[in-house]
Amino acid sequence: MDFFLQLLVNGVCVGLLYGISAMGFVMIFKSSSVLNFAHGELLALGAFFFLALITWAKLPVLIAFILTLVGCFILGFLIERFFLRPLIGEKLIFVIMLTVGLAAMFKGLILLIWGGNLHTYPDFLPEAMALKLGSIYIAPVYSATLVISVLFLVLFGLFFKKSSQGIYMRSVADNQKAALSLGVHVRRVFALSWAIAALVASMSGIVLGIINGVNVHDLSSIGLKVFPVVILGGLDSIGGAIIGGIIIGLLETFTGGYISPSLRDVVPYIVLVFILLVKPYGLFGLVEIERV
Amino acid sequence: MGEILLQINNISVVYSDVIRVLKGVSLSVEKGHIVSLLGSNGAGKTTTLKAVSSLLKPENGEVTDGEIIFQGKNIQNQAPEHITRQGIIQVLEGRQPFKYLTIEENLRVGTATRAGKPYKQDLEMVYNYFPALVARRKSLAGYCSGGELQMLVIGRALMAHPQLLMLDEPSLGLAPLVVKEIFQIIKKINEDQGATIILVEQNANMALQVAHYGYVMENGKIMMEGTAKELSDNPDVKEFYLGMAASGIAKSYKDVKSYKRRKRWL
Amino acid sequence: MRKFSFHPCGNYREDYAQELTIFDTDYGRVCVGLFLVLLFFVIPLTVSPYMLYILNTIGIAAIAAIGLNILIGYTGLISLGHGAFFGVGAYAAAILATRVGLDFYLAIPAAGVITALVGMIIGIPSGRLKGLYLTIATLAGQFIIEYVLIHWDSMTQGTMGITIPPAKIMQWEIAGDKSFFFLIFFCLVLMTWFAVNVMRSKYGRAFIAIRDNDRAAEGMGIPIFKYKLLSFAMSSFYAGFAGALWAYYMVSVTAEPFNLSLSVEFIAMVIIGGMGNIPGAIFGATFITLLNELLRYITGFLMNIGVVTSSGLNMAPLREFVFGLSIVLFILLEPRGIAELWRIIRSNFRLWPFSY
Numbered sequence: 001m002d003f004f005l006q007l008l009v010n011g012v013c014v015g016l017l018y019g020i021s022a023m024g025f026v027m028i029f030k031s032s033s034v035l036n037f038a039h040g041e042l043l044a045l046g047a048f049f050f051l052a053l054i055t056w057a058k059l060p061v062l063i064a065f066i067l068t069l070v071g072c073f074i075l076g077f078l079i080e081r082f083f084l085r086p087l088i089g090e091k092l093i094f095v096i097m098l099t100v101g102l103a104a105m106f107k108g109l110i111l112l113i114w115g116g117n118l119h120t121y122p123d124f125l126p127e128a129m130a131l132k133l134g135s136i137y138i139a140p141v142y143s144a145t146l147v148i149s150v151l152f153l154v155l156f157g158l159f160f161k162k163s164s165q166g167i168y169m170r171s172v173a174d175n176q177k178a179a180l181s182l183g184v185h186v187r188r189v190f191a192l193s194w195a196i197a198a199l200v201a202s203m204s205g206i207v208l209g210i211i212n213g214v215n216v217h218d219l220s221s222i223g224l225k226v227f228p229v230v231i232l233g234g235l236d237s238i239g240g241a242i243i244g245g246i247i248i249g250l251l252e253t254f255t256g257g258y259i260s261p262s263l264r265d266v267v268p269y270i271v272l273v274f275i276l277l278v279k280p281y282g283l284f285g286l287v288e289i290e291r292v
Numbered sequence: 293m294g295e296i297l298l299q300i301n302n303i304s305v306v307y308s309d310v311i312r313v314l315k316g317v318s319l320s321v322e323k324g325h326i327v328s329l330l331g332s333n334g335a336g337k338t339t340t341l342k343a344v345s346s347l348l349k350p351e352n353g354e355v356t357d358g359e360i361i362f363q364g365k366n367i368q369n370q371a372p373e374h375i376t377r378q379g380i381i382q383v384l385e386g387r388q389p390f391k392y393l394t395i396e397e398n399l400r401v402g403t404a405t406r407a408g409k410p411y412k413q414d415l416e417m418v419y420n421y422f423p424a425l426v427a428r429r430k431s432l433a434g435y436c437s438g439g440e441l442q443m444l445v446i447g448r449a450l451m452a453h454p455q456l457l458m459l460d461e462p463s464l465g466l467a468p469l470v471v472k473e474i475f476q477i478i479k480k481i482n483e484d485q486g487a488t489i490i491l492v493e494q495n496a497n498m499a500l501q502v503a504h505y506g507y508v509m510e511n512g513k514i515m516m517e518g519t520a521k522e523l524s525d526n527p528d529v530k531e532f533y534l535g536m537a538a539s540g541i542a543k544s545y546k547d548v549k550s551y552k553r554r555k556r557w558l
Numbered sequence: 559m560r561k562f563s564f565h566p567c568g569n570y571r572e573d574y575a576q577e578l579t580i581f582d583t584d585y586g587r588v589c590v591g592l593f594l595v596l597l598f599f600v601i602p603l604t605v606s607p608y609m610l611y612i613l614n615t616i617g618i619a620a621i622a623a624i625g626l627n628i629l630i631g632y633t634g635l636i637s638l639g640h641g642a643f644f645g646v647g648a649y650a651a652a653i654l655a656t657r658v659g660l661d662f663y664l665a666i667p668a669a670g671v672i673t674a675l676v677g678m679i680i681g682i683p684s685g686r687l688k689g690l691y692l693t694i695a696t697l698a699g700q701f702i703i704e705y706v707l708i709h710w711d712s713m714t715q716g717t718m719g720i721t722i723p724p725a726k727i728m729q730w731e732i733a734g735d736k737s738f739f740f741l742i743f744f745c746l747v748l749m750t751w752f753a754v755n756v757m758r759s760k761y762g763r764a765f766i767a768i769r770d771n772d773r774a775a776e777g778m779g780i781p782i783f784k785y786k787l788l789s790f791a792m793s794s795f796y797a798g799f800a801g802a803l804w805a806y807y808m809v810s811v812t813a814e815p816f817n818l819s820l821s822v823e824f825i826a827m828v829i830i831g832g833m834g835n836i837p838g839a840i841f842g843a844t845f846i847t848l849l850n851e852l853l854r855y856i857t858g859f860l861m862n863i864g865v866v867t868s869s870g871l872n873m874a875p876l877r878e879f880v881f882g883l884s885i886v887l888f889i890l891l892e893p894r895g896i897a898e899l900w901r902i903i904r905s906n907f908r909l910w911p912f913s914y
Contacts, residue, residue, distance in 0.1 A: 035690050035693070083886065083890070086890055087889070087890070090893065092636070092689060092690070093630065093636050093825075093829070093833070094829070094889050094893055096636065096693065097825060097826065097829050097885055097889055098885070098886060098889045098890075100822050100825070100826075100882075100885065101826075101881075101882040101883070101884075101885030101886040101889065102882060102886060103882065104819075104822070104878050104879070104881050104882025104885070105878075105879050105882035105883055105886065106882075107875075107878050107879075107882075108875045108876065108877070108878030108879025108880070108881075108882060109875075109879055110875075111875030111878060112875040112876065112879065164400060164403060164404075164407055164408070165407070167393065167397050167400050167401055168401060168404055168407070170390070170392070170393060170397070171390045171393060171397075171398075171401040174390040174391060174392050174393060175388055175389070175390050175391070176350075177347070177350060177384065177388065178384055178388040178389070178390065178445075179390075179401065179404075180347060180350065180372050181345065181347055181372070181376075181381070181382050181383070181384050181388075182376065182381065182401055182402055182404050182405070182448065182449070182452065183372070183373060183375075183376025183377060183381070183404045183405035183452060184373075184401060184404040185373045185404070186373075224697070224818070227694045227697060227698075228698070231691070231694055262705075262709060263705075265701075265705075266701055266702060266705040269697075269698035269701045269702055270698070270702060272694070272695070272698045273683070273695060273698045273699070273702070276683055276686075276687055276691060276694075276695050276698075277682075277683060277686070280683075280686040280687050280691060
């Protein structure tokens, strides 16, 4: 029973992270219909930025964290400006392959600078953050994850619900033409959604790096795990992404814990295929109305 | 004649580099007036509006010839963001609300041209014009009725403090009583705010009642222009757009000669 | 004897059959004929074994890329599982050769057929899914196949891999780069010929109709699900065939190469070569393979002259980076690929010195 609860907590934490990184992915997809295959590399870039700042530049953790987020925000903005903007209106496959190309470039860059080995962050989370609920022990990383994830969720909820910019972003996702007619700066919204997605990705990258260690291959494969997550939740639903993330996180930890660790990474995709066969637009996705 | 706000000189619009929709349209809009643009389907009314608001680009259209002058400045083929920031707001045909945003959030999108400025007062103003929206401010626009949505999109455009408001078929698919209400509000907006309005309409009768001046379009050209009174007294307009025979009684299909006359007229 | 046509000075086509011809002129026919003579009688006898090895790799990749081009370029279905299909073909050939004892000339086509069946299973979601959702479903297919290849120990011998007996016809053994060159390029010419001709048949037209608008195609009476499955089957047959050739050429098969990046590499070949263009796939395969070899050469060269020490730097990162960069540049600068560049160059020559 303890083992079960332990897995449950870990699963929810990892799932929340998946959900949050999927949220950035969904944001890009909703505003500009771009399927971002470089998402995992954005995660990895964030984690490595942070690594460089705290080990090479020896900055305090909090400052390094904030600097990383700001840096990735700018990076996302630049990516949209220089690589995706010329492709607005092009065929789907070109946009997909462009992000695949970007993914390869980023991965190559990280490998050139840091190599393919496993790095670890110095231990900076105080043991006091660990929680004990009865007989289950929640490691400091996981409780920090919970806090950060909930904080981000609340912040994003407020941003999208209350702030003007958030409402403009949602309006573009909803009806691009009408937004254009009212003077919403649509290209700025595209850029902003990339910037926010990169910021969120770097945050999840750092936390996943604390949990599993920092390794390019592991982190970038998490970018692909975003796919089952968003399909579960529907490609265009931000709330669905969070729920999808938690489901996939639980599924993974339970398969890893009870069945076999090697099956762990495939299970999300098997579930994904079944869901797609039964509900082609995901569990929470909108059915597109098509006309010839 | 008063001050000219918008002047369109002999513009041509081409879609996808091949389909020429506007073939030399010229019109001018006086400041503070309601100008209505009449014509059958496919005459080029909506395209004219989109040429002004620069919303042709997403549809692969382009102004290839002529010039559009707004407040003395040339504005053709600028980015839509720039056009709207100069105070030209188009209300799209078919209402186009943001379905997954609430009524109030929809209205707030209207502030995009002057982001960051206070908007509470403007919300009050819109709710004053359209009291029907107050009760629904928290509900999703996707669940509102057609009349409410039409009020919503006009209100949304008002939030931008437009100098020039272009309404594309506000009566589309609405009950006659609601149409009447909306036209009264349009007139009121024009009087209170001094906003210049271009009104594209199929419902010529209604449009000519509120407008000061009117243009009739056919096949991408302006066929006729005049004050609202002149137009509504014109026998051809009466027959083809107001559904009246020349004598003022409802038109009869026995009147076969009308086809010939229409042909000559075109 | 009929008149030898060099180049028409206008469009003289009078019926649809003429519209469908592969060669407009006898000139093109002669060029291709000369090229084939050069390919089979001059190249293998003159170039070095290393060049032959590169050419063979290009040939195998080209067969797989043609298959993927049928799916992506002609039918408009984006598949991220082509690398896995390639692997299925390789394993199928290896297992057929070792367990069943089939000869290679039976094992290779049989491997293609098995892969085609697997491809059809992966293609089933295409009946209900479109665009991005289908792409993600094929991505799932890629991971699931990869998992099966590694973990189905009793069949695939897991990470140990399978060693394949040499290919033999009667007593004559096909081994070494030169004899494989003939085998591979004979297959490539055959497969290209087949693909070019299928694409101008009823089936090819149905594929194109589905790509351009599948709902409209359905309205015209094309059973789209059937044709989508057919497209998946054809494409994975090509992948499996190429995989089987690869398995024989490499002698032993392990699961590592058949990962997502191989799939991505195949898509890159199709895009860089030119979508919806059969020769384009060959160009793309040539470009990517040469790029790989060039980068290997450059890193080797840099290490030799001591600019970088071999520790810490291997070829992979640089390769990865340049690979990504070339995809990005091609998409941004010439999205229709090398085939389009080739067309432009040719028409420049044809019209030279007057560009109109």
